[in-house]
Amino acid sequence: xxxxxxxxxxxxxxxxxxxxxxxxxxxxxxxxxxxxxxxxxxxxxxxxxxxxxxxxxxxxxxxxxxxxxxxxxxxxxxxxxxxxxxxxxxxxxxxxxxxxxxxxxxxxxxxxxxxxxxxxxxxxxxxxxxxxxxxxxxxxxxxxxxxxxxxxxxxxxxxxxxxxxxxxxxxxxxxxxxxxxxxxxxxxxxxxxxxxxxxxxxxxxxxxxxxxxxxxxxxxxxxxxxxxxxxxxxxxxxxxxxxxxxxxxxxxxxxxxxxxxxxxxxxxxxxxxxxxxxxxxxxxxxxxxxxxxx
Numbered sequence: 001x002x003x004x005x006x007x008x009x010x011x012x013x014x015x016x017x018x019x020x021x022x023x024x025x026x027x028x029x030x031x032x033x034x035x036x037x038x039x040x041x042x043x044x045x046x047x048x049x050x051x052x053x054x055x056x057x058x059x060x061x062x063x064x065x066x067x068x069x070x071x072x073x074x075x076x077x078x079x080x081x082x083x084x085x086x087x088x089x090x091x092x093x094x095x096x097x098x099x100x101x102x103x104x105x106x107x108x109x110x111x112x113x114x115x116x117x118x119x120x121x122x123x124x125x126x127x128x129x130x131x132x133x134x135x136x137x138x139x140x141x142x143x144x145x146x147x148x149x150x151x152x153x154x155x156x157x158x159x160x161x162x163x164x165x166x167x168x169x170x171x172x173x174x175x176x177x178x179x180x181x182x183x184x185x186x187x188x189x190x191x192x193x194x195x196x197x198x199x200x201x202x203x204x205x206x207x208x209x210x211x212x213x214x215x216x217x218x219x220x221x222x223x224x225x226x227x228x229x230x231x232x233x234x235x236x237x238x239x240x241x242x243x244x245x246x247x248x249x250x251x252x253x254x255x256x257x258x259x260x261x262x263x264x265x266x267x268x269x270x271x272x273x274x275x276x277x278x279x280x281x282x283x284x285x286x287x288x289x290x291x292x293x294x
Contacts, residue, residue, distance in 0.1 A: 004260075005210055008168040008194045011264035018266035019278040028138050028172055033202040033243035034182040038160050040123070042238050047122045048158035048186075049129040050149065050177060051108055052170035053087035055079070063090040063101055069283055074135075076148045078128040081110060085129070092134050092167035095212035098259040103220035107166055109191070112217065112230040121234060126156035132177055134170045141173055146180035153186060160187045162233055164216050168194050175201035189237040191216045191229065195246070205240045207233040209249040212259050218251075225251060 013024045038045060054071045061068075071091035079085050087108060089101045105111055110129060116122050130152055135141050153161060161181055165174040171194040178188040182204050189205040192198050193216045198206045209216055209229060218226030229249055236247050253259060269277075 003210075005195045005208070006260050006263055007196055008171075008264075009196050009200065012168055015264040015266055016281075018269070019274055019281065025136065027197065028176060028201045030179070030202040033204060034179055035204045035240075035243035036182045036185055036187045038187040038238060039185070040159050042122050042160070042234055043120055044123045045159035046124050046126050046157055047113060048126040048153050048156060048161040049081070049108070049110055049113060050161055050163040050174065051087070051129065051131050052092065052134050052165050052167070052173060053089050053104075053108055053131060054091045055131065056086040056088055060088070063088055065096050065100065066090065067093065067096065067280065069280070072133070073131065074133050076133070076145055076152065077131045078152055079131070081113075081125045081127060081129050084110070087131075089166045089214050092170055094166050094214035095259065095263055097262050098212045099214050099220065101214050105217060105223065105226045106215045106220040107164060107217055109162065109164060109217040109226060109230045111223075112226045113162070115227060116230060116234065121231070123159075126153070126158050128152070128156055132173055134167060134173050136169055138172070138176065141176050142180070145173070146177055149177055150181060150184050150186075153181065154184075158186055160189075160237060162189055162191060162230070162237075164191045165194070166214050166216070168197050168213070171197040172201055175203045178203045178205075187237060189233045191233045199244070199246065202244060204243045204245065205236050206246045207236050207249065208246055209251065211251070211253045213263070215253075219253075 054073050068090045113125050117124050163174040165171040171192050175198050181188050191207045193209050193211050193213050195208045218229040
């Protein structure tokens with residue numbers, strides 16, 4: 001089994017080139033990285049949770065292991081942490097082959113945060129968790145979504161934030177969010193699975209899980225895995241002494257490396273399948289554009 005993480009930026013470039021797009025996407029990158037130490041001990045801190053998962057809407061079909069552009073959202077949202085939400089991650093490019101997205105605990109560590117609060121590891125959870133749209137426009141993300149997320153976290157009295165992305169572009173979006181929050185005095189940690197994307201952007205703290213996209217908070221159906229993953233993220237949040245601090249979870253997804261080979265694979269696609277995927281991607285872009293009012 002290979003120990004090397006999946007090179008998501010390279011795979012993404014190759015995938016869209018195979019679909020006929022000639023101009024490669026330019027990922028965000030910064031030399032300077034802001035760094036904010038937690039203002040309080042975590043045992044006294046209110047921790048916010050930020051996700052790129054989408055809310056389930058009335059009439060939505062159940063996820064069936066395929067991409068669904070219609071589930072996208074275009075603006076920051078907030079929901080109470082007092083009850084369990086119903087979220088989905090099939091609106092973004094997760095690993096649809098090796099995971100299902102059915103266990104929210106694998107991509108939304110809300111239950112794990114509750115357990116951490118009950119154990120006294122953190123002082124509590126903010127009254128709301130917050131969803132951030134996955135947007136390829138870095139300008140829009142920085143100019144619109146980042147200030148709005150900051151406003152909501154400040155209104156919630158957040159002392160620190162845990163951010164959990166899903167797809168490769170989700171990792172960029174939440175990396176940009178983390179930078180903005182740190183510049184404004186809120187310490188952050190990203191729990192993610194696309195190491196190259198997050199480290200390319202440049203963030204204060206990153207807990208890397210070498211798992212298929214959509215499982216950055218732990219293995220599905222494995223509460224102990226989810227608690228361990230969150231615990232590592234909280235330890236990193238507390239112990240990092242400088243920016244660009246990356247820790248890797250010791251957990252292993254599988255001894256079978258096929259999940260690393262399969263993501264973004266274009267070899268063997270028929271012309272008809274390539275055309276179908278391009279049409280699907282173009283339709284998704286139009287949906288996102290219409291939602292932004294662009």
